[in-house]
Amino acid sequence: MEQAAELTGLAAEPRQAEAWIQRLQHSLRLEAEGGYADLQGRTSRFSDFLxxxxxxxxxxxxxxRQQLLALSRxxxxxxxxxxxxxxxxxxxxxxxxxxxxxxxxxxxxxxxxRLTMAASASSVTAVAASNTPASGSSARTARQACGVAAARLQPSTPLADVHGMGSRLAGRLARLGLLTAGDLIRYYPRDxxxxxxxxxxxxxEPGTTATVVATVRRCHSFTSRRNSNLTVMEIQLQDPTGRLKVTRFFVGKRFGSTKWQMAQCRLFPVGATVAASxxxxxxxxxxxxxDPVLEAxxxxxxxxxxxxxxxxxxVYPLAAGIGADTLRKAVATVLPCLQRCADPLPPALR
Incomplete structure (x- = not known):
């Protein structure tokens, strides 16, 4: 019990010191506002109180304490x-x-x-329009066309007829056995x-996935000495708590160009704020x-x-020629036809 009381007293000491300092700071502020005239308080003068x-x-x-005693004198x-x-x-x-x-x-x-997210990708018009870059009135026209296509989607619609996909992507998806919009909706993630x-x-923590927002301290891009087909970009990031190295890899001769590497470094200049996942x-x-996802x-x-x-x-099972990003966008494009799919659960379980 005595030890507990002693610990409680030790914990209270900083709080008492804070209150003591705040009281003195109040008196010092009043003296400064009064023109350093050694103000008279209710019981004593400012100098006597200090x-x-x-x-x-x-x-x-x-x-x-020694500094305080010198000030007291x-x-x-x-x-x-x-x-x-x-x-x-x-x-x-x-x-x-x-x-x-x-x-x-x-x-x-x-x-x-903190991050501010853009409009949800569930807006099919925005997702589909992002597959075809446009600007100004052409962008609005593209979004309107996407909206019309989304409104007409049926689970039985062939993927080649879905606006924003095209026959080439439909052919790649066919390798996975995905022929219609309904097939794509029922192609469930594996993770x-x-x-x-x-x-x-x-x-x-190592082994976990996370997103950080930090400032670029250094960005360097170079071709690997061991593999001329491999280009490496290293970015040093810093936030108020520490530093972190970010590494991205690019495979292919075209990425070995000095001009391309310099252009990549210009995307992440020193001092820029970067979100990395x-x-x-x-x-x-x-x-x-x-090899994270980056955005300046x-x-x-x-x-x-x-x-x-x-x-x-x-994370979906993939096939050659189909990237994870491409498949996610394709799924988002056909999501509107879920409105026309019968819910397999009976009403009592919904």
Whole structure:
């Protein structure tokens, strides 16, 4: 019981010191506002109050007790001190007490980063229109055309007839046995990748997937010495809690061009804010994100354009010539025809 009481007293000491500092800071502020005239309070003058209070500082302020005693002696002759020296003494006291108050109040750990997501990909018109870049009135026309196509979709609609797919993509999907919109809807994911966990660099754990928002400290792109077909881009990121290396790989001769590599580095200039999602790995150089999804943000709070960063992504069985991104977009394109699919669950279980 005695030990518990002692621990409680130790925990209370910083709080008592904070209250003591705040009381003195209030008196110092009033003196400054009063023109350093050694104001008369209800029971004593400002200088007498400071002289006595600084001699009786709480135990939590023992590290600066000698400085406080020196200040106390200076306030003992405050009445005979010229105005300029009074001002300097008050400023010096306020600065010392402010530093101690910051020491007594441990800095709160920064919270997770924040991201503003763009419009949901469930809006089929937006997803389909993104497959065909357009601008101005042509973009509006494309979105309207996509909307009409989506409204007419049926589960039995051949994929080659779905607006935004085309015969080439339909041919690739046919290798997976996907011939109609209904087939694609029932092509269920085999897994999910969770990029929705927004974390600070300090909180990252190897083997997990996460999204970080950090500042570019360095960006470097080069061709591997061991494999001339492999180009590596390394980005050093930093947030308030630490640093992280991000590595992306590009396979192909065209990526070995110096012009292309410089263009990639210009996308992530030093000082730019970047959102990165990927698998956290530990190497001999520390934590890294291996081959992540990246997007540079022009300004804080800007909505993400990526449909992957900060989201939960479906992972589908693939075939040659079909990328994961392509398949996800194809599924999103045919989602409207779910409205015409009968719910297999009986009403009592819905």
């Amino acid at each position: 002289n006595g209070a600084l001699c009786a500082a709480p135990a939590a302020l023992d590290p600066i 200076a306030y003992g002759i405050y009445g005979d001190t010229p105005p300029l020296q009074r001002r300097q003494l008050v400023v010096r006291t306020r600065q010392l007490l402010h530093r101690e108050l910051q020491r007594l109040r441990p800095a709160a750990a920064p919270g997770p980063p 999910y990748v969770d990029y929705s966990r927004l974390q600070r660099i300090e909180a990252l 990927g698998l956290v790995k530990r190497s001999r150089y520390g934590l890294s994100l291996l 943000l022009d300004q804080p709070g800007q909505p993400l354009q990526s449909g992957q960063i900060g989201r939960v992504l479906a």
